[in-house]
Amino acid sequence: MTNPTAAMLVIGDEILSGRTRDSNMYHLAGELTKQGIDLQEVRVVGDERAAIVAAVRALSGAYDHVFTSGGIGPTHDDITADCIAAAFEATIDVRADARALLAAHYARTGAELNEARLRMARIPEGATLIDNPVSVAPGFTLGNVHVMAGVPAVFEAMVASVLPTLTGGAPLLSQSLRVMRGEGEIATPLAALAADFPDLSIGSYPFQKDGAYGANIVVRGAEGARVDAAITRLARELGL
Amino acid sequence: MTNPTAAMLVIGDEILSGRTRDSNMYHLAGELTKQGIDLQEVRVVGDERAAIVAAVRALSGAYDHVFTSGGIGPTHDDITADCIAAAFEATIDVRADARALLAAHYARTGAELNEARLRMARIPEGATLIDNPVSVAPGFTLGNVHVMAGVPAVFEAMVASVLPTLTGGAPLLSQSLRVMRGEGEIATPLAALAADFPDLSIGSYPFQKDGAYGANIVVRGAEGARVDAAITRLARELGL
Known part of the structure:
Protein backbone atom coordinates (compact mmCIF):
# COMPACT_ATOMS: atom_id res chain seq x y z
CA MET A 1 0.00 0.00 0.00
CA LEU A 166 -7.29 12.23 7.63
CA THR A 167 -6.23 8.67 6.94
CA GLY A 168 -2.47 8.45 7.12
CA GLY A 169 -0.13 5.77 5.87
CA ALA A 170 2.72 3.81 7.39
CA PRO A 171 5.13 6.41 8.79
CA LEU A 172 8.53 6.01 7.17
CA LEU A 173 11.18 4.72 9.51
CA SER A 174 14.51 6.45 9.36
CA GLN A 175 18.01 6.08 10.71
CA SER A 176 20.94 8.38 10.18
CA LEU A 177 24.69 8.15 10.29
CA ARG A 178 26.94 11.17 10.83
CA VAL A 179 30.13 10.82 8.78
CA MET A 180 33.03 13.22 9.25
CA ARG A 181 34.25 12.96 5.65
CA GLY A 182 33.51 15.01 2.57
CA GLU A 183 30.68 13.71 0.36
CA GLY A 184 33.23 13.09 -2.40
CA GLU A 185 34.87 10.40 -0.23
CA ILE A 186 31.69 8.45 0.43
CA ALA A 187 29.69 8.92 -2.76
CA THR A 188 30.73 5.62 -4.37
CA PRO A 189 29.69 3.28 -1.50
CA LEU A 190 26.51 5.36 -1.10
CA ALA A 191 25.57 4.95 -4.76
CA ALA A 192 26.16 1.19 -4.54
CA LEU A 193 24.01 1.02 -1.42
CA ALA A 194 21.19 2.94 -3.10
CA ALA A 195 21.36 0.54 -6.07
CA ASP A 196 21.20 -2.52 -3.80
CA PHE A 197 18.32 -1.15 -1.67
CA PRO A 198 15.92 0.32 -4.26
CA ASP A 199 13.08 0.13 -1.72
CA LEU A 200 14.84 2.66 0.55
CA SER A 201 15.40 6.38 0.18
CA ILE A 202 19.04 7.22 0.89
CA GLY A 203 19.94 10.88 1.20
CA SER A 204 23.25 12.61 1.87
CA TYR A 205 23.16 16.04 3.53
CA PRO A 206 26.57 17.73 3.62
CA PHE A 207 27.71 20.21 6.24
CA GLN A 208 30.83 22.13 7.19
CA LYS A 209 31.85 22.41 10.82
CA ASP A 210 34.99 24.15 12.14
CA GLY A 211 36.51 23.94 8.66
CA ALA A 212 35.96 20.18 8.31
CA TYR A 213 33.53 18.56 5.88
CA GLY A 214 30.96 16.00 6.93
CA ALA A 215 27.60 14.57 5.87
CA ASN A 216 24.52 13.16 7.52
CA ILE A 217 23.40 10.04 5.71
CA VAL A 218 19.68 9.41 6.16
CA VAL A 219 18.13 6.06 5.24
CA ARG A 220 14.33 5.92 5.14
CA GLY A 221 11.91 3.14 4.37
CA ALA A 222 8.76 1.33 5.46
CA GLU A 223 10.52 -1.81 6.80
CA GLY A 224 12.71 -1.47 9.86
CA ALA A 225 14.79 -4.58 9.09
CA ARG A 226 15.78 -3.20 5.69
CA VAL A 227 16.72 0.19 7.13
CA ASP A 228 18.81 -1.62 9.77
CA ALA A 229 20.54 -3.74 7.15
CA ALA A 230 21.45 -0.74 5.00
CA ILE A 231 22.80 1.34 7.89
CA THR A 232 24.82 -1.63 9.23
CA ARG A 233 26.39 -2.28 5.84
CA LEU A 234 27.25 1.39 5.32
CA ALA A 235 28.84 1.74 8.77
CA ARG A 236 30.94 -1.38 8.11
CA GLU A 237 32.05 -0.17 4.68
CA LEU A 238 33.05 3.23 6.06
CA GLY A 239 34.88 1.60 8.99
CA LEU A 240 32.65 3.27 11.58
CA MET B 1 8.70 49.84 -17.39
CA LEU B 166 21.46 40.47 -14.12
CA THR B 167 19.57 43.61 -15.10
CA GLY B 168 17.33 44.63 -12.24
CA GLY B 169 14.39 46.99 -12.18
CA ALA B 170 13.38 49.91 -10.01
CA PRO B 171 13.47 48.63 -6.43
CA LEU B 172 10.06 49.01 -4.84
CA LEU B 173 9.93 51.64 -2.10
CA SER B 174 8.08 50.67 1.03
CA GLN B 175 6.85 52.24 4.24
CA SER B 176 5.07 50.54 7.07
CA LEU B 177 2.76 51.54 9.89
CA ARG B 178 2.37 49.50 13.07
CA VAL B 179 -1.22 49.63 14.29
CA MET B 180 -2.21 48.24 17.69
CA ARG B 181 -5.75 47.30 16.62
CA GLY B 182 -7.22 44.09 15.26
CA GLU B 183 -7.38 43.85 11.47
CA GLY B 184 -11.18 43.80 11.72
CA GLU B 185 -11.10 47.41 13.02
CA ILE B 186 -8.99 48.78 10.18
CA ALA B 187 -10.08 46.70 7.20
CA THR B 188 -12.59 49.25 5.86
CA PRO B 189 -10.21 52.26 5.63
CA LEU B 190 -7.52 49.93 4.25
CA ALA B 191 -9.77 48.66 1.46
CA ALA B 192 -10.73 52.25 0.55
CA LEU B 193 -7.05 53.20 0.48
CA ALA B 194 -6.21 50.24 -1.78
CA ALA B 195 -9.03 51.27 -4.15
CA ASP B 196 -7.79 54.90 -4.29
CA PHE B 197 -4.14 53.93 -4.82
CA PRO B 198 -4.31 51.12 -7.41
CA ASP B 199 -0.63 51.72 -8.31
CA LEU B 200 0.46 50.68 -4.79
CA SER B 201 0.55 47.30 -3.08
CA ILE B 202 -1.02 47.56 0.36
CA GLY B 203 -0.63 44.58 2.66
CA SER B 204 -1.83 43.93 6.20
CA TYR B 205 0.14 41.48 8.36
CA PRO B 206 -1.56 40.69 11.65
CA PHE B 207 0.20 39.72 14.86
CA GLN B 208 -0.64 39.01 18.47
CA LYS B 209 1.53 40.41 21.24
CA ASP B 210 0.91 39.97 24.98
CA GLY B 211 -2.71 39.08 24.25
CA ALA B 212 -3.36 42.23 22.17
CA TYR B 213 -4.03 42.24 18.42
CA GLY B 214 -2.11 44.42 16.00
CA ALA B 215 -1.13 44.60 12.35
CA ASN B 216 1.77 45.91 10.32
CA ILE B 217 0.48 47.77 7.28
CA VAL B 218 3.01 47.79 4.47
CA VAL B 219 2.62 50.12 1.49
CA ARG B 220 4.88 49.46 -1.50
CA GLY B 221 5.27 51.16 -4.86
CA ALA B 222 7.69 52.60 -7.37
CA GLU B 223 7.01 56.28 -6.57
CA GLY B 224 8.04 57.64 -3.18
CA ALA B 225 5.57 60.52 -3.25
CA ARG B 226 2.63 58.12 -3.73
CA VAL B 227 3.79 55.84 -0.91
CA ASP B 228 4.15 58.94 1.32
CA ALA B 229 0.68 60.15 0.43
CA ALA B 230 -0.94 56.78 1.19
CA ILE B 231 0.82 56.34 4.52
CA THR B 232 0.02 59.93 5.58
CA ARG B 233 -3.68 59.48 4.74
CA LEU B 234 -3.88 56.17 6.58
CA ALA B 235 -2.19 57.53 9.71
CA ARG B 236 -4.60 60.47 9.73
CA GLU B 237 -7.68 58.27 9.26
CA LEU B 238 -6.59 55.98 12.06
CA GLY B 239 -5.82 58.94 14.35
CA LEU B 240 -2.12 58.03 14.65
Missing part, protein backbone atom coordinates in the same frame (compact mmCIF):
# COMPACT_ATOMS: atom_id res chain seq x y z
CA THR A 2 1.39 3.39 -0.90
CA ASN A 3 0.98 6.37 1.38
CA PRO A 4 -1.38 9.24 0.61
CA THR A 5 0.29 12.14 -1.22
CA ALA A 6 0.05 15.83 -0.42
CA ALA A 7 1.03 19.28 -1.62
CA MET A 8 1.12 22.63 0.17
CA LEU A 9 0.25 26.05 -1.21
CA VAL A 10 1.61 29.05 0.69
CA ILE A 11 -0.25 32.26 -0.23
CA GLY A 12 1.16 35.71 0.47
CA ASP A 13 3.10 38.60 -1.06
CA GLU A 14 5.00 39.00 2.21
CA ILE A 15 6.80 35.68 1.72
CA LEU A 16 7.80 36.44 -1.88
CA SER A 17 9.05 39.94 -1.03
CA GLY A 18 11.30 38.56 1.70
CA ARG A 19 9.50 40.58 4.35
CA THR A 20 8.32 37.51 6.26
CA ARG A 21 10.15 34.22 6.75
CA ASP A 22 7.73 31.34 6.24
CA SER A 23 7.67 28.77 9.02
CA ASN A 24 4.47 26.94 8.11
CA MET A 25 6.09 24.75 5.45
CA TYR A 26 8.60 23.34 7.90
CA HIS A 27 5.88 22.70 10.49
CA LEU A 28 3.49 20.98 8.08
CA ALA A 29 6.28 18.88 6.51
CA GLY A 30 7.19 17.44 9.92
CA GLU A 31 3.57 16.75 10.92
CA LEU A 32 2.73 15.03 7.62
CA THR A 33 5.84 12.84 7.83
CA LYS A 34 4.79 11.70 11.32
CA GLN A 35 1.38 10.74 9.97
CA GLY A 36 2.71 8.86 6.93
CA ILE A 37 1.39 11.39 4.41
CA ASP A 38 3.92 12.02 1.66
CA LEU A 39 4.45 15.74 1.00
CA GLN A 40 5.62 15.86 -2.61
CA GLU A 41 5.41 19.51 -3.64
CA VAL A 42 5.13 23.00 -2.18
CA ARG A 43 4.25 26.15 -4.09
CA VAL A 44 4.35 29.75 -2.91
CA VAL A 45 2.28 32.35 -4.80
CA GLY A 46 1.32 35.98 -4.12
CA ASP A 47 -2.08 37.50 -3.33
CA GLU A 48 -3.15 37.23 -6.98
CA ARG A 49 -6.44 35.61 -7.89
CA ALA A 50 -5.34 33.99 -11.17
CA ALA A 51 -2.17 32.54 -9.62
CA ILE A 52 -4.02 31.11 -6.61
CA VAL A 53 -6.84 29.55 -8.65
CA ALA A 54 -4.41 27.98 -11.12
CA ALA A 55 -2.20 26.53 -8.36
CA VAL A 56 -5.19 25.13 -6.42
CA ARG A 57 -6.52 23.39 -9.54
CA ALA A 58 -3.13 21.96 -10.51
CA LEU A 59 -2.28 20.67 -7.03
CA SER A 60 -5.78 19.44 -6.20
CA GLY A 61 -5.78 17.34 -9.35
CA ALA A 62 -2.31 15.88 -8.80
CA TYR A 63 -2.26 14.95 -5.09
CA ASP A 64 -4.55 13.30 -2.53
CA HIS A 65 -4.50 16.35 -0.23
CA VAL A 66 -3.67 20.05 -0.58
CA PHE A 67 -2.97 22.25 2.45
CA THR A 68 -3.03 26.03 2.03
CA SER A 69 -1.80 28.75 4.40
CA GLY A 70 -2.57 32.45 4.31
CA GLY A 71 -5.11 34.94 3.03
CA ILE A 72 -8.21 34.18 5.13
CA GLY A 73 -8.31 37.28 7.36
CA PRO A 74 -10.65 40.31 7.23
CA THR A 75 -8.67 42.69 4.98
CA HIS A 76 -8.94 43.45 1.26
CA ASP A 77 -5.83 41.36 0.45
CA ASP A 78 -7.40 38.21 1.99
CA ILE A 79 -8.81 36.54 -1.11
CA THR A 80 -8.06 32.86 -0.52
CA ALA A 81 -11.61 31.67 0.32
CA ASP A 82 -13.03 33.29 -2.83
CA CYS A 83 -10.23 31.78 -4.93
CA ILE A 84 -10.84 28.28 -3.57
CA ALA A 85 -14.54 28.63 -4.36
CA ALA A 86 -13.64 29.76 -7.89
CA ALA A 87 -11.24 26.84 -8.35
CA PHE A 88 -14.05 24.39 -7.50
CA GLU A 89 -16.78 26.48 -9.18
CA ALA A 90 -18.61 26.59 -5.83
CA THR A 91 -20.71 29.51 -4.61
CA ILE A 92 -19.47 31.45 -1.59
CA ASP A 93 -21.19 33.71 0.92
CA VAL A 94 -21.32 34.43 4.65
CA ARG A 95 -22.38 31.11 6.14
CA ALA A 96 -24.59 30.82 9.21
CA ASP A 97 -22.37 28.34 11.10
CA ALA A 98 -19.21 30.41 10.67
CA ARG A 99 -21.10 33.62 11.43
CA ALA A 100 -22.41 32.11 14.68
CA LEU A 101 -18.86 31.24 15.80
CA LEU A 102 -17.69 34.81 15.15
CA ALA A 103 -20.80 36.39 16.72
CA ALA A 104 -20.32 34.42 19.94
CA HIS A 105 -16.63 35.33 20.05
CA TYR A 106 -17.11 39.06 19.51
CA ALA A 107 -20.03 39.15 21.95
CA ARG A 108 -17.62 37.74 24.53
CA THR A 109 -14.80 40.18 23.75
CA GLY A 110 -17.09 43.20 23.30
CA ALA A 111 -15.80 43.98 19.79
CA GLU A 112 -18.18 44.66 16.93
CA LEU A 113 -18.86 41.97 14.31
CA ASN A 114 -18.50 44.51 11.51
CA GLU A 115 -18.53 43.99 7.75
CA ALA A 116 -14.77 43.36 7.57
CA ARG A 117 -14.87 40.67 10.27
CA LEU A 118 -17.87 39.08 8.58
CA ARG A 119 -15.60 38.43 5.58
CA MET A 120 -14.04 35.71 7.75
CA ALA A 121 -17.42 33.90 7.72
CA ARG A 122 -17.38 33.66 3.91
CA ILE A 123 -17.18 29.89 3.37
CA PRO A 124 -17.76 28.05 0.08
CA GLU A 125 -20.90 25.93 -0.22
CA GLY A 126 -20.21 22.32 0.68
CA ALA A 127 -17.10 23.02 2.77
CA THR A 128 -16.51 21.60 6.26
CA LEU A 129 -15.20 24.04 8.89
CA ILE A 130 -11.76 23.56 10.47
CA ASP A 131 -11.67 24.46 14.16
CA ASN A 132 -9.53 27.44 15.20
CA PRO A 133 -8.99 27.28 18.98
CA VAL A 134 -6.64 30.30 18.87
CA SER A 135 -8.65 33.10 17.29
CA VAL A 136 -12.02 31.47 16.41
CA ALA A 137 -12.32 32.45 12.69
CA PRO A 138 -12.44 28.99 11.07
CA GLY A 139 -10.53 27.39 8.22
CA PHE A 140 -12.34 24.96 5.95
CA THR A 141 -11.98 21.83 3.84
CA LEU A 142 -13.47 21.83 0.34
CA GLY A 143 -12.93 18.66 -1.69
CA ASN A 144 -9.35 17.64 -0.99
CA VAL A 145 -8.17 21.18 -0.13
CA HIS A 146 -7.64 22.21 3.51
CA VAL A 147 -7.60 26.00 3.88
CA MET A 148 -5.82 27.45 6.89
CA ALA A 149 -4.56 30.77 8.25
CA GLY A 150 -1.05 32.12 7.69
CA VAL A 151 -0.27 33.34 11.22
CA PRO A 152 1.91 30.47 12.50
CA ALA A 153 0.16 29.93 15.85
CA VAL A 154 -3.23 29.73 14.10
CA PHE A 155 -1.89 27.62 11.23
CA GLU A 156 -0.41 25.11 13.65
CA ALA A 157 -3.65 24.91 15.65
CA MET A 158 -5.64 24.29 12.48
CA VAL A 159 -3.20 21.58 11.35
CA ALA A 160 -3.73 19.92 14.72
CA SER A 161 -7.52 20.14 14.13
CA VAL A 162 -7.53 18.69 10.63
CA LEU A 163 -4.80 16.01 10.62
CA PRO A 164 -6.60 13.56 12.93
CA THR A 165 -9.51 13.52 10.46
CA THR B 2 7.83 46.73 -15.48
CA ASN B 3 10.41 44.89 -13.42
CA PRO B 4 11.87 41.52 -14.47
CA THR B 5 10.01 38.54 -13.00
CA ALA B 6 11.50 35.49 -11.29
CA ALA B 7 10.67 32.12 -9.80
CA MET B 8 12.64 29.87 -7.47
CA LEU B 9 12.81 26.07 -7.50
CA VAL B 10 14.01 24.41 -4.27
CA ILE B 11 15.11 20.81 -4.89
CA GLY B 12 15.44 18.29 -2.08
CA ASP B 13 13.65 15.48 -0.26
CA GLU B 14 15.03 16.81 3.03
CA ILE B 15 12.88 19.95 2.81
CA LEU B 16 9.67 18.02 2.02
CA SER B 17 10.24 15.48 4.80
CA GLY B 18 10.65 18.24 7.38
CA ARG B 19 14.18 17.14 8.18
CA THR B 20 15.73 20.42 7.06
CA ARG B 21 14.31 23.91 7.37
CA ASP B 22 14.85 25.79 4.13
CA SER B 23 16.49 29.20 4.51
CA ASN B 24 17.43 29.84 0.88
CA MET B 25 13.98 31.06 -0.13
CA TYR B 26 13.98 33.81 2.46
CA HIS B 27 17.50 34.87 1.51
CA LEU B 28 16.82 34.96 -2.24
CA ALA B 29 13.49 36.77 -1.78
CA GLY B 30 15.20 39.60 0.09
CA GLU B 31 18.07 39.89 -2.39
CA LEU B 32 15.76 39.95 -5.43
CA THR B 33 13.55 42.62 -3.85
CA LYS B 34 16.61 44.83 -3.28
CA GLN B 35 17.55 44.47 -6.95
CA GLY B 36 14.04 45.20 -8.28
CA ILE B 37 13.45 41.67 -9.56
CA ASP B 38 9.91 40.52 -8.82
CA LEU B 39 9.83 37.01 -7.26
CA GLN B 40 6.37 35.71 -8.22
CA GLU B 41 6.46 31.98 -7.45
CA VAL B 42 8.44 29.39 -5.51
CA ARG B 43 8.17 25.63 -5.91
CA VAL B 44 9.72 22.89 -3.80
CA VAL B 45 10.09 19.40 -5.29
CA GLY B 46 11.92 16.24 -4.23
CA ASP B 47 14.94 14.53 -5.80
CA GLU B 48 12.78 13.12 -8.60
CA ARG B 49 13.83 13.54 -12.22
CA ALA B 50 10.34 13.89 -13.72
CA ALA B 51 9.25 16.43 -11.11
CA ILE B 52 12.39 18.56 -11.50
CA VAL B 53 12.29 18.57 -15.32
CA ALA B 54 8.59 19.48 -15.40
CA ALA B 55 9.02 22.31 -12.87
CA VAL B 56 12.07 23.75 -14.67
CA ARG B 57 10.20 23.80 -17.98
CA ALA B 58 7.06 25.37 -16.50
CA LEU B 59 8.92 28.09 -14.57
CA SER B 60 11.48 28.81 -17.28
CA GLY B 61 8.67 29.44 -19.74
CA ALA B 62 6.64 31.64 -17.41
CA TYR B 63 9.22 33.96 -15.83
CA ASP B 64 12.26 36.01 -16.88
CA HIS B 65 14.57 34.21 -14.45
CA VAL B 66 14.52 30.93 -12.52
CA PHE B 67 16.82 30.30 -9.56
CA THR B 68 17.30 26.73 -8.29
CA SER B 69 18.88 25.50 -5.06
CA GLY B 70 20.04 21.98 -4.22
CA GLY B 71 21.15 18.75 -5.81
CA ILE B 72 24.50 19.67 -7.38
CA GLY B 73 26.88 17.76 -5.05
CA PRO B 74 28.84 14.54 -5.69
CA THR B 75 26.37 11.92 -4.40
CA HIS B 76 23.87 9.71 -6.24
CA ASP B 77 20.92 11.86 -5.15
CA ASP B 78 22.42 14.99 -6.78
CA ILE B 79 20.62 14.96 -10.12
CA THR B 80 19.86 18.63 -10.71
CA ALA B 81 22.48 19.31 -13.44
CA ASP B 82 21.30 16.34 -15.51
CA CYS B 83 17.65 17.40 -15.07
CA ILE B 84 18.38 20.97 -16.22
CA ALA B 85 20.15 19.60 -19.29
CA ALA B 86 17.15 17.35 -19.99
CA ALA B 87 14.71 20.25 -19.57
CA PHE B 88 16.60 22.23 -22.24
CA GLU B 89 17.47 19.15 -24.35
CA ALA B 90 21.15 20.03 -23.97
CA THR B 91 23.98 17.49 -23.75
CA ILE B 92 25.87 17.20 -20.48
CA ASP B 93 29.30 15.83 -19.58
CA VAL B 94 32.36 16.66 -17.46
CA ARG B 95 33.47 20.03 -18.82
CA ALA B 96 37.13 21.09 -19.01
CA ASP B 97 36.68 24.50 -17.35
CA ALA B 98 34.81 23.08 -14.37
CA ARG B 99 37.19 20.15 -14.12
CA ALA B 100 40.16 22.55 -14.02
CA LEU B 101 38.61 24.45 -11.09
CA LEU B 102 38.12 21.22 -9.13
CA ALA B 103 41.56 19.82 -10.04
CA ALA B 104 43.31 22.97 -8.78
CA HIS B 105 41.26 22.92 -5.57
CA TYR B 106 41.90 19.26 -4.73
CA ALA B 107 45.59 19.59 -5.66
CA ARG B 108 45.76 22.37 -3.05
CA THR B 109 43.92 20.41 -0.36
CA GLY B 110 45.60 17.08 -1.13
CA ALA B 111 42.30 15.22 -1.64
CA GLU B 112 41.74 13.01 -4.64
CA LEU B 113 39.64 14.25 -7.60
CA ASN B 114 37.80 10.93 -7.77
CA GLU B 115 34.87 9.91 -9.94
CA ALA B 116 32.28 11.12 -7.44
CA ARG B 117 33.84 14.58 -7.18
CA LEU B 118 34.12 14.76 -10.97
CA ARG B 119 30.31 14.60 -11.06
CA MET B 120 30.43 18.20 -9.83
CA ALA B 121 32.14 19.15 -13.12
CA ARG B 122 29.19 17.85 -15.16
CA ILE B 123 27.91 21.05 -16.80
CA PRO B 124 25.41 21.26 -19.68
CA GLU B 125 26.71 22.42 -23.05
CA GLY B 126 26.22 26.15 -23.49
CA ALA B 127 26.00 26.96 -19.78
CA THR B 128 28.00 29.73 -18.09
CA LEU B 129 29.66 28.86 -14.76
CA ILE B 130 28.64 30.58 -11.52
CA ASP B 131 31.56 31.28 -9.20
CA ASN B 132 31.62 29.46 -5.84
CA PRO B 133 34.11 31.20 -3.54
CA VAL B 134 33.16 28.93 -0.61
CA SER B 135 33.78 25.38 -1.85
CA VAL B 136 34.87 25.84 -5.51
CA ALA B 137 32.46 23.42 -7.27
CA PRO B 138 30.60 25.84 -9.56
CA GLY B 139 26.95 26.52 -10.23
CA PHE B 140 25.85 27.44 -13.75
CA THR B 141 23.41 29.46 -15.80
CA LEU B 142 21.69 27.76 -18.75
CA GLY B 143 19.17 29.87 -20.66
CA ASN B 144 17.28 31.80 -18.00
CA VAL B 145 17.90 29.21 -15.24
CA HIS B 146 20.52 29.84 -12.55
CA VAL B 147 21.54 26.61 -10.83
CA MET B 148 23.00 26.85 -7.32
CA ALA B 149 23.92 24.67 -4.35
CA GLY B 150 21.58 23.93 -1.43
CA VAL B 151 24.00 24.40 1.47
CA PRO B 152 23.05 27.92 2.63
CA ALA B 153 26.58 29.39 2.82
CA VAL B 154 27.30 28.19 -0.71
CA PHE B 155 23.87 29.21 -2.04
CA GLU B 156 24.30 32.72 -0.66
CA ALA B 157 27.79 33.06 -2.16
CA MET B 158 26.49 31.94 -5.57
CA VAL B 159 23.58 34.40 -5.38
CA ALA B 160 26.14 37.14 -4.69
CA SER B 161 28.08 35.94 -7.77
CA VAL B 162 25.14 35.84 -10.17
CA LEU B 163 22.90 38.78 -9.19
CA PRO B 164 25.31 41.55 -10.32
CA THR B 165 25.25 40.01 -13.82
